[in-house]
Amino acid sequence: MSCAQNPSGRYLEVDSSRIYFELAGNPQGKALLILHGGLGSSREMACLQAHIPADYQLISMDFRGHGRSTLGQQPLSYARYQQDAEALLNHLGVEQYSVLGFSDGGIVAYRLAASHPGRVTRLIAIGAQWRLLPEQVVVF
Incomplete structure (x- = not known):
């Protein structure tokens, strides 16, 4: 099964790391943050996107040190991943959102x-x- 991702991925600089993220779905829709598991990337969650209702804006990211995000100089921790996700959501101007996370996500x-x-x-x-x-x- 092919699970193509949005080719228009972008990066956000957060505390010495470049955090990779993608936006898909309805830009005016309800926000859904999608978080992958440890040692993975947003690619592992891409197959789910076809099953999410079209009225959602999908926000996928690679945790720092995973996938296409750089490690930076901060130690990896759940708190650090949380801070990176918050920085991305704030950058995008997302006030309220749903979140779907697998394992570490x-x-x-x-x-x-x-x-x-x-x-x-x-x-x-x-x-x-x-x-x-x-x-x-x-x-926190």
């Missing part, structure tokens, strides 16, 4: 929703764990 999706519950309207996490005990402190 799902963990980042949970972090985004926990940090900004008013911005994340829907969350779909596939194969992602999240456990926050009452006494745990999470640094």
